[in-house]
Amino acid sequence: MQVLTKKKLIAALIVFSILGGFLLLYSFNPSTNTFFLPCPFHHLTGLNCPGCGSQRALHHLFHLEFLTAFKYNPLMVLTMPLVIYALGVTFYNFIFGTNHRLKLFYNNWFIWGFLIITVIFWILRNVPYFPFNLLAPT
Amino acid sequence: MDNFNNPPITNPPGGAPPENYLVWSILATIFCCIPLGIVAIIKSTKVNELWNLGDQMGALKASADAKKWTIYAAIIGPIFTIIMWVVIMFFGFAGALFDAGSY
Numbered sequence: 001m002q003v004l005t006k007k008k009l010i011a012a013l014i015v016f017s018i019l020g021g022f023l024l025l026y027s028f029n030p031s032t033n034t035f036f037l038p039c040p041f042h043h044l045t046g047l048n049c050p051g052c053g054s055q056r057a058l059h060h061l062f063h064l065e066f067l068t069a070f071k072y073n074p075l076m077v078l079t080m081p082l083v084i085y086a087l088g089v090t091f092y093n094f095i096f097g098t099n100h101r102l103k104l105f106y107n108n109w110f111i112w113g114f115l116i117i118t119v120i121f122w123i124l125r126n127v128p129y130f131p132f133n134l135l136a137p138t
Numbered sequence: 139m140d141n142f143n144n145p146p147i148t149n150p151p152g153g154a155p156p157e158n159y160l161v162w163s164i165l166a167t168i169f170c171c172i173p174l175g176i177v178a179i180i181k182s183t184k185v186n187e188l189w190n191l192g193d194q195m196g197a198l199k200a201s202a203d204a205k206k207w208t209i210y211a212a213i214i215g216p217i218f219t220i221i222m223w224v225v226i227m228f229f230g231f232a233g234a235l236f237d238a239g240s241y
Contacts (some may be wrong), residue, residue, distance in 0.1 A: 008238070029170055035150070037216075037220065037223055038217045038219070038222070038223065038226075039217050039219070040219050040222040043222060044222075050168060051168050051169045054168060054169050073168075075168060076168045076169075079164060079168055082164075083161060083164055083168075084163060086160070086164075087159035087161055090161055093157075099154035100154075101154050101155060102161075105158065105160040105161065105182075106155055106158065106185075106186050106189075107182045107186070108186050108187060110241065111160060111179060111183045111186075112183065114164065115176065115179055115180075118167055118168075135239060
């Protein structure tokens with residue numbers, strides 16, 4: 001019984017933080033509001049990391065402006081449907097105590113592929129020449 | 139996790155491998171705190187590798203490792219970001235460095 005209530009509490013907390021994050025990112029554009037946390041990597045080095053532009057991209061995704069979001073962070077936008085699906089499976093497992101597994105995530109070819117794509121994306125979006133500069137969030 | 143309280147000696151065909159927490163390491167990776175996310179992703183591949191070799195204990199240990207690193211990524215990333223933020227504010231670089239909340 002105690003385990004159940006703890007689970008419910010955590011589940012509620014997760015749902016509320018997702019809702020909160022959604023409302024915050026929906027209501028305020030990170031490009032024009034300064035209270036959003038900046039990427040420390042970008043601030044220290046001036047370079048773009050694979051996650052740079054994700055907050056701004058999410059803001060535009062929530063407003064259904066897919067192309068603008070894609071320009072800010074194509075990798076994040078492309079990965080998002082998969083991540084949402086995987087989070088759904090994880091959440092389902094957590095609530096119902098099941099052991100469903102996403103086949104793709106248990107395939108090492110996929111994982112190494114994702115890692116390599118991420119690293120290449122990281123390097124290319126810091127190349128200041130056309131067409132690579134299109135990958136940088138501006 | 140119910141299946142893992144009594145792990146059988148051999149790897150049952152079709153049994154669920156231990157959680158590899160890949161979705162969390164991907165999240166950490168596409169929303170910054172990159173180096174820790176990458177360690178977590180590599181730990182995730184270990185889970186699959188050991189499980190496929192039939193090494194249940196190894197896979198469970200790798201699973202615990204993957205969890206540990208995703209938690210590190212999830213905690214250290216934001217803490218580091220907040221410290222950076224406070225430092226930037228404190229030194230009054232807000233105007234110069236704080237280019238409109240770029241992430």
